[in-house]
Amino acid sequence: MSNGNIVLITGGTGSFGNTVAKSLLAREDIQEVRILSRDEAKQDQMRHDLNSDRLRFYLGDVRDYLSVERAMRSVDYVFHAAALKQVPSGEFFPMEAVRTNTLGSDNVIRAADNAGVSSVVCLSTDKAVYPVNAMGMSKALMEKIAGAFGLNNQSSDTIVSCVRYGNVMYSRGSVIPLFIQQLKAGKNLTVTNPEMTRFMMSLQDSVSLVRYAFHNAQQGDLFIRKAKSCTIGNLAQAVINLFESDAKIDIIGSRHAEKVSEALASREELSRAEDHKEYFRIPADSRELNYELYYEQGDRTRHFFQDYDSHTVERMSVAETEELLLTLPEVRFELQQAGLAPLERKAS
Numbered sequence: 001m002s003n004g005n006i007v008l009i010t011g012g013t014g015s016f017g018n019t020v021a022k023s024l025l026a027r028e029d030i031q032e033v034r035i036l037s038r039d040e041a042k043q044d045q046m047r048h049d050l051n052s053d054r055l056r057f058y059l060g061d062v063r064d065y066l067s068v069e070r071a072m073r074s075v076d077y078v079f080h081a082a083a084l085k086q087v088p089s090g091e092f093f094p095m096e097a098v099r100t101n102t103l104g105s106d107n108v109i110r111a112a113d114n115a116g117v118s119s120v121v122c123l124s125t126d127k128a129v130y131p132v133n134a135m136g137m138s139k140a141l142m143e144k145i146a147g148a149f150g151l152n153n154q155s156s157d158t159i160v161s162c163v164r165y166g167n168v169m170y171s172r173g174s175v176i177p178l179f180i181q182q183l184k185a186g187k188n189l190t191v192t193n194p195e196m197t198r199f200m201m202s203l204q205d206s207v208s209l210v211r212y213a214f215h216n217a218q219q220g221d222l223f224i225r226k227a228k229s230c231t232i233g234n235l236a237q238a239v240i241n242l243f244e245s246d247a248k249i250d251i252i253g254s255r256h257a258e259k260v261s262e263a264l265a266s267r268e269e270l271s272r273a274e275d276h277k278e279y280f281r282i283p284a285d286s287r288e289l290n291y292e293l294y295y296e297q298g299d300r301t302r303h304f305f306q307d308y309d310s311h312t313v314e315r316m317s318v319a320e321t322e323e324l325l326l327t328l329p330e331v332r333f334e335l336q337q338a339g340l341a342p343l344e345r346k347a348s
Contacts, residue, residue, distance in 0.1 A: 008034040008075045010062055010108055011082030013042035015171035016123065018049075019203045020079055020210070025052050036060055036071040037082070062104030065111065072115040079210060080108050080122040086173065087133050091257050094134035101138035106145050113149070113158045121213045122146050123206075124164040124222075126199060126262040129307075133257035143222065147284045150219030161217035163209045164224050166199025166262055166310070170330045175232070179239045180334050188248045189240065194233025196254070197261045197310035200324060201227050212279055220284025224264050229310035230321045238321035242331070243338060261311035270308060280308070 007024055009017045012035030024030045032054050037043060038061045047057060060067025062082045072078070083101050084090060090097040105122060112120045124143050127136030142162075149160045170176050179189050209225040217223070230238075236249050254260070265273065265280060274281040306312060316324065325331045335341070 004031045005029065005076040006032045006034065006074055007077045007079065008036060008071055009079045009081060010036045010068075010071075011080075013037045013039055013046050014081060015168065015203060016081045016206060017079070018046060020081075020207055021046070021050060021055065023207055025050065025054060030054065032056055034058055034071055034075065036062070036068065061100075062107055063099050065107045068107045068111045069114070072111045072117065075112070075115060076118050077214060078108065078112050078117055078120040080105060080120060082108075083123070083139070085125075085135065087127070087135050087257055088255060090135035090138070091133060094138075097134045097138040098141075101135070102141040102145065105142040109146060109149055109158075109160055112160070113153060113156050117158050119159045119214055119217065120146075120161070121210050121217070122160070122162045123210070124162050126164060126166045126264045126310075127259075128164065129263040129266050132259060147220040147222070150284060159217055159219055161213050161219075161221040161223065163206075163213050164222060164264060165201050165206050165209060166227060166229075166264060168201055168203055168206050169325075170328050171203060175235070176239065176325070176328075176331070179236060180243070180331070183239065183243050183245050183247055186247075188250045189236045190250050190252050191232050191236050192252055192254045192258065193260065194231060194236070194249065194251060195260070196232045196258075197229045197315065198232065198235075199227040199229050199262060199264060199310050199313075200235075200316070200321075201225065202324075202328060209279070212276075216276075216281070218283065222269070222282040222284075224280040224282070224308070226278055226280065226308075227264070228314050228316050228320075229261075230316040234316065234318045234321050237318050238325055241318065242322055242325060242335060242340070244340060261309050263307045263309040265308040267307050270306075 007030060009020055011017055021033050024033050034056045036058045040059055043057045058071035060071060062068055084097050109120060122142060124139050128140040128143055131137040131140050146160045146162050182189050205225060213223045240247050269282045
């Protein structure tokens with residue numbers, strides 16, 4: 001990014017948006033950070049918390065193209081984080097997930113192209129890989145829309161890319177704050193399936209992934225940050241250990257449309273991926289729209305690869321999960337509030 005840039009964050013009042021906004025406002029080369037969201041209460045809270053004259057708030061919804069267009073004027077870069085993320089609510093109201101995650105994303109991309117935005121990075125999820133629920137399916141379609149943009153608009157100066165990540169620890173609605181809340185209330189921890197595995201990523205890791213995409217993306221690219229996984233049982237036990245609690249783990253059973261494991265990349269994607277040390281870059285399928293290539297010729301360069309799945313990558317032990325949790329400012333704060341001195345515990 002060069003001096004005087006204007007950055008728009010859709011869904012910017014969420015955990016990711018707050019973290020990105022703080023990071024951007026700490027930089028002198030950013031002229032303005034815009035937040036587009038539909039929650040005026042969260043906007044007001046964020047306005048008071050960050051207290052910056054370079055922060056601007058736009059009330060609107062990505063479902064409404066005109067509100068997106070209004071916020072997009074003169075913008076240089078877009079972080080597209082607006083989404084419906086809860087799996088159960090998506091199962092009850094799948095069209096709501098489609099309207100926000102799929103159609104809303106199309107609105108953001110079209111408005112960015114019309115406004116001459118330099119780069120748009122769309123935030124996706126591991127649930128978009130082999131999706132079994134409406135939330136994952138709507139995000140998978142978002143990825144397809146982002147990838148198809150370049151194929152259909154080759155003269156556009158707007159670079160559209162995606163990043164895909166797993167569970168962002170301590171983000172709003174995630175399981176770690178729930179576990180801590182249950183412990184503080186003197187309750188046992190409720191776990192759907194202790195053998196369930198998930199990729200774990202901090203908010204700072206997710207921000208780094210988006211920055212990497214901005215600096216390196218070509219049209220239609222998908223970026224994935226490599227990560228270790230852990231079982232939900234180990235995660236719960238790590239929280240219990242850190243808080244020196246005698247709470248037990250109550251198994252309540254898997255929720256509807258919930259996977260036992262998640263994949264960050266499919267074997268088909270990995271067969272054409274580039275290894276960028278901490279990241280995978282998966283380029284867009286840039287073959288021309290010639291149906292003979294699909295039906296008669298195929299692609300001899302494709303080989304079999306294993307999925308990048310939370311069940312098959314390196315898993316963290318309970319002790320390793322504790323160390324990762326101690327890197328989270330929110331967990332350290334809660335431990336300090338409980339008089340458990342996390343700095344000393346980590347050094348011991």
